[in-house]
Amino acid sequence: MVETGGTQPVAPGLAKSNAKKKPFYKSLSWQVLFGIAVAIVLGMVRPATAIAMKPLGDGFIRLITMIIAVIIFCTVVTGIAGMEDMKKVGRVGGKALLYFEVVSTLALLLGLVVGNVVKPGAGFNVNPALLDTKAVSSYAGQAKAQTVPDFILHIIPNTIVDAFTRGDILQVLLVAILFGFALSAVGPRCKPLVDLFNALTHAVFGVVNIVMRLAPIGAFGAMAFTVGQYGVSSLKPLVNLILTFYATCIFFVLVILGLVCWAVGFNILKYLLYIKEEILLTLATSSSEPALPTLMRKLENLGCSKSLVGLVVPTGYTFNTDGSSMYMTLAALFIAQATNTHLTLGQQLTIFAVAVLTSKGASGVQGASFIALVGTLTVIPTIPVAGMALLLGIDRFMSMFRALINMLGNGVATLVVALWEREVDSETLRTSLAAGQGRIERPRKETAAATDQEPQPED
Template structure:
């Protein structure tokens, strides 16, 4: 029995997280030195994400053969993302105003080193709406796969999928077969790479605790605790309500994706389980075409955890610097955050870049105040990633139900702990 438990990936990841924390606490220098293990795992996952997303989206569009259906699914997904993302932004704002997190901090800007955030501020200056739209178009076909921006991969994949649907039958079947073969290869690579998740989680957690220690949580613990509470409320109430409407329990869904949640907890990256999440959603009764479009789109347009963080952190900095905001300025924060969060997963230091871009429209909040968040951002990035992951999983099931493409019997079986096997051999774990 013990040997069987130890063979389960999520048990291995859980053990690795505990060991990483122990090393970070007992031997901080050793824990800090473990950073390359976590970085290497993230790099291994990221190098295969672009081709996996490309093949999945192309297969979904080409397999549907109905451009109208693809457009309908995409439109429904975007509408869902915008509505739920707005709930996340508003919830973060309301919680901040209710608890007035940061009030009484009386932050003295003269004591902060603004140089530590200059890189993020400079990036934020180039995050206008036009820049976001222009970045969607890659410099070349290959460039979409090397730039680290999922929006560019989606753009190329959608064009390729529609191009294949317009081919004669024989050529379309040949092209679809080639994409399926490539997809099987890349899913096979993911199956190999994901076995290293315990090593990655061990290194990432050892580095986090070794570098910052538990004192990092105490310095700005009020913001961290408020963010954790808000994210939990969002998952249980907002996503829980959507889940109930779709006919399943959010708690059972969390249990269903527990392995993916633990990997994300250890690596602070929701991208590390993108392929696994898509497989589990297919097993849970979501149509492959809906999964292939909704999940990759969600990684750029449905960042619920990031949205909560942006409004909550902005209000925290306002209270901490004794800055009074008008209702108009608060509404401006919501509108700007809706834009700056899109595609944030493809931006280095996404949390700070999008936050800096949001702060730039409210000049009364000193943008240099961002420096006080650097030490604790790592602890909040994990919850951002976890919330984003759960949000995208629920979104896919909701869009599948809306489209009439949800197998409720398969969903019930999955939530009961008996997911059905996929017809194709693409099982990740």
């Protein structure tokens, strides 16, 4: 991993271009893909057995999420403490927030346009009074209108320890930024503490390397439960909505994100190949959090500084929820169409405006977007909230792509901001992505002379 301070990183893998490649079956991406394939077959043939595999997926997700707060804290603290220009933190944050708002707004508009053009809910003629709303009620209880002051106060933890015990990414990020600024202000006297956090960062990523060995098992357990619990048959009544959403997500990645990547100088397809393990892991677990640690490491391997990655990626998990944004406007129109609820242009724009606020924070955990959608519909009384019952059976399948687009969008955002900050140039980035070095290396013992070097991706 390269911490850029003026020199550009060497493309990963070029120094080892002549190294013997390992068999494909030792690749993490192939192992995860195999686990997903076996899970799908098991879910279709033996649903009861597949459902019993749920603890495997839940256990893996917990192993990852238990160290996310520490990773973010150590990465941000050491990154900021090592900065010579403290103004860079504000500059990076401002550019990131600007990017987040522009792209997530485009995602909301895309969902609104597709919903009006394709009309996935037309012809359902559902009577909301006949729907079973018991399950929706539990989500409605979690959804509540949140004002801007409420959102800001939520970012501030009751105590420093509380931020870590709750696992709230924004709260941990706030504590890390303040701590990093404090260490930088104190100066050389805090160098031993900064060195300690640097060493802790190495140790935590070593834990990530170990846990990632279990990724195929975790992917198998999560996907087996999904197919076994809901079954392929549950997709049939709403296949038009599912395919519409999937196609919209693909369009967003290849066209909108693709144009963004092209504008700053790299290819979106090369980037997708670079993070293929994270893509498969996110699809299997229906959550973007399990991919966060390795995504951060891979972005650093491309030349992005620790501080930039530590600021942009965690913030993006709250403010840059592209997949959730598309889903919310598209799903709202679907429910209106399915229940024969006519929406004027003004009402649709109201949905859009409310979704701009409620979509923030709809990431990471499974079902967060569903709760945010309930919160949006409660503000628009014209659309019956009971219509959410139509989406319950397929939400797990929708959440796969929601989480995936959220994760992809945050990775692209980080690279774009890094290019704007000139931490890496587009030519070096293209070379690094073309080398295709994206796999996390197996943990290995380091000699005393190598303890200050971070492990490089394996061939």
